[in-house]
Amino acid sequence: MQGFTLLPARLFGVLAVVVCGLFTAHVQADDTDHSLTIEKNTQSYVVNADGSFVLDVEMIAKVNEERAIKLHAQRPLAFNRTLETLKVVEAYTQKASGRKIRVQPKQIKEQQEQASADAPMFQDSRVKVVIFPDVAVGDRLVLRYQRQRNKPLFPQQFEDMNAPDFYHTEQTSYSYDMPANMPLYADAKGYKASTPAAAPGRKIYRWDLQPTEKSRIENGAVAYTDYGQFMAVSTFADYTQFAQAYAARAQVEVTPAITQLAKELTAQLDTPHSKALALSDWVRKNIRYVAVYVGAGGVVPHPAQAVLDNRYGDCKDHVALLEALLKAVAIESSPALINFGNAYALPTVPTLGLLNHAITYVPSLDLYLDSTATPLAAGYLPIPELGKPVLLTQTGVLERTPISQLNKVDNTLTFNVADSGAADFNNISTVEGWSAEFNRFVFKSLPPADMKQLTQKILSLYGQSGGGEVESDSLEGNAPTFKSVIKGHTDNLVNLPGPTGVPTLSSLAGGISQNVFAFMAEKERTQNFTCLSGEISEQARFDFPKTVNILAVPKAVSLKQGGFDYQATYAQDGNGVVVTRHYQFNHTDAQCSPQDFIAMKPAIEGMVNDLKSQVIVQTL
Numbered sequence: 001m002q003g004f005t006l007l008p009a010r011l012f013g014v015l016a017v018v019v020c021g022l023f024t025a026h027v028q029a030d031d032t033d034h035s036l037t038i039e040k041n042t043q044s045y046v047v048n049a050d051g052s053f054v055l056d057v058e059m060i061a062k063v064n065e066e067r068a069i070k071l072h073a074q075r076p077l078a079f080n081r082t083l084e085t086l087k088v089v090e091a092y093t094q095k096a097s098g099r100k101i102r103v104q105p106k107q108i109k110e111q112q113e114q115a116s117a118d119a120p121m122f123q124d125s126r127v128k129v130v131i132f133p134d135v136a137v138g139d140r141l142v143l144r145y146q147r148q149r150n151k152p153l154f155p156q157q158f159e160d161m162n163a164p165d166f167y168h169t170e171q172t173s174y175s176y177d178m179p180a181n182m183p184l185y186a187d188a189k190g191y192k193a194s195t196p197a198a199a200p201g202r203k204i205y206r207w208d209l210q211p212t213e214k215s216r217i218e219n220g221a222v223a224y225t226d227y228g229q230f231m232a233v234s235t236f237a238d239y240t241q242f243a244q245a246y247a248a249r250a251q252v253e254v255t256p257a258i259t260q261l262a263k264e265l266t267a268q269l270d271t272p273h274s275k276a277l278a279l280s281d282w283v284r285k286n287i288r289y290v291a292v293y294v295g296a297g298g299v300v301p302h303p304a305q306a307v308l309d310n311r312y313g314d315c316k317d318h319v320a321l322l323e324a325l326l327k328a329v330a331i332e333s334s335p336a337l338i339n340f341g342n343a344y345a346l347p348t349v350p351t352l353g354l355l356n357h358a359i360t361y362v363p364s365l366d367l368y369l370d371s372t373a374t375p376l377a378a379g380y381l382p383i384p385e386l387g388k389p390v391l392l393t394q395t396g397v398l399e400r401t402p403i404s405q406l407n408k409v410d411n412t413l414t415f416n417v418a419d420s421g422a423a424d425f426n427n428i429s430t431v432e433g434w435s436a437e438f439n440r441f442v443f444k445s446l447p448p449a450d451m452k453q454l455t456q457k458i459l460s461l462y463g464q465s466g467g468g469e470v471e472s473d474s475l476e477g478n479a480p481t482f483k484s485v486i487k488g489h490t491d492n493l494v495n496l497p498g499p500t501g502v503p504t505l506s507s508l509a510g511g512i513s514q515n516v517f518a519f520m521a522e523k524e525r526t527q528n529f530t531c532l533s534g535e536i537s538e539q540a541r542f543d544f545p546k547t548v549n550i551l552a553v554p555k556a557v558s559l560k561q562g563g564f565d566y567q568a569t570y571a572q573d574g575n576g577v578v579v580t581r582h583y584q585f586n587h588t589d590a591q592c593s594p595q596d597f598i599a600m601k602p603a604i605e606g607m608v609n610d611l612k613s614q615v616i617v618q619t620l
Contacts, residue, residue, distance in 0.1 A: 031216035035065035051152030082124040096138040159234040161353025172209035187347040190229030219521035223343035232347035240396030242350030262328035280378035283371035288312035334394035375441035380434035387590025404533040406433035411507035413540040421494035427486040436482040466490035501614030506538035531592040554613035562600035
């Protein structure tokens with residue numbers, strides 16, 4: 001699993017200016033990038049009956065532009081030294097003249113994976129970094145290496161999944177030399193299948209990538225594998241067999257220490273639901289998460305007692321400890337394999353390729369828990385886990401996580417405008433549901449110096465200058481609601497003497513405008529995209545001094561289309577204006593289609609126009 005992130009749209013009730021600083025993502029090519037040409041990428045597997053294999057890889061890439069050098073002049077090769085060995089057979093930079101500059105042994109660095117460097121339990125996760133010398137535009141990077149898997153993840157089984165790089169590709173092929181009595185099932189799109197001649201008692205399966213220009217991945221779009229090229233192979237006949245193999249290697253033991261802890265944590269609780277939430281929250285708050293992927297990091301969790309003793313673990317370790325704690329109070333649970341990313345579709349053949357994360361499912365409560373999601377209270381899932389296919393390993397059944405979860409936001413904003421056009425303001429935001437704990441997490445994570453600058457940064461998003469203070473409810477506990485207050489002063493709310501327009505702001509952060517404008521990240525869509533349901537209510541009041549005359553207020557707006565229900569009213573009250581807005585978006589899935597977007601556009605454009613509306617005033 002990758003570190004917890006928020007998708008870049010529809011942050012209900014969240015101080016988005018803070019989130020951007022807390023969570024970042026690695027940027028990579030998301031359409032056909034011609035800075036590098038993959039001239040050859042051949043991966044040849046020879047698989048043994050016990051599931052072990054030898055993989056030979058040959059890669060030749062030509063550097064076409066300067067910007068490709070920084071990304072590709074060194075090549076990291078990840079492996080698990082407990083399960084496999086990795087040998088660099090040959091590596092060199094080939095100059096445009098044909099001269100070869102070979103990579104020397106000292107230019108191949110082996111190191112522990114950064115994510116698990118401080119966790120002794122995961123020291124088997126290693127990376128060999130091949131550093132190519134003297135790389136310039138026009139050069140070719142040639143690499144041949146061999147990875148030998150001595151201990152299969154699943155005995156007598158083999159599985160693999162691949163998707164193409166987003167670089168111009170000339171030749172990419174995958175071949176699997178299998179025992180003839182070991183069928184290999186496949187699901188491939190954009191690859192041409194063939195069966196080359198094989199030795200007696202063997203069968204070779206081969207797939208060649210069909211080169212194609214790739215469209216830019218649109219903002220908030222689902223994973224490329226949902227609609228583009230991919231190839232998955234597996235010796236598992238179905239997901240039930242795959243789940244059984246995982247479950248067989250993920251057994252947990254309930255120790256006396258685990259039993260004692262579970263009973264202490266649930267002693268004052270009288271329902272299975274409250275006990276499950278309490279145990280999940282304890283694991284979330286007390287067991288540090290260490291990022292090691294399911295698959296590359298193995299599929300066998302560490303003993304639950306070891307995870308408890310060390311107070312850290314990866315996702316499957318979290319699941320193992322929570323399963324043991326739940327079992328200690330007579331609540332049965334199952335590991336649930338899921339994609340923690342933006343993939344909403346799984347291949348028809350079972351593989352770990354997209355199932356890169358493990359969470360917990362409690363069948364008797366129909367409850368999903370993810371104790372690795374530190375910013376979220378138990379009972380809520382991270383946004384990337386909503387509406388996803390999930391494999392329950394205890395039963396082998398493919399289910400789907402909830403498409404939405406409780407999230408309501410109520411914002412109240414007041415401006416007391418001075419004769420100069422400056423204004424004192426007070427913004428009260430109350431959130432209920434998943435973002436309550438998330439906001440507590442954000443506030444606790446924010447350094448004091450950044451907290452002091454927060455109001456100024458928020459105002460700058462609206463072209464305002466000024467400052468203020470932020471107050472909030474207690475940052476401890478798991479209260480289902482969370483209130484924050486921004487008090488401050490803006491120097492330039494109204495450009496008096498006018499006539500001039502006053503923006504009808506009805507919240508400063510985490511409100512309707514942030515969510516509506518996020519839908520406008522793309523003018524047109526050709527790919528499915530994530531869309532989060534939610535509800536926001538806002539009220540704002542602008543009190544003007546007696547020296548200012550209110551000339552006009554916007555007309556009321558009512559929009560019900562494409563899953564949106566949006567209402568806005570504007571009323572003059574003495575020498576003030578009251579703005580009320582209510583926004584609700586409901587969709588039958590956690591992702592929307594291009595056709596959905598077409599249906600949404602009139603409502604989105606109508607909301608944008610309203611959110612840009614102004615109150616017209618002039619000094620008397």
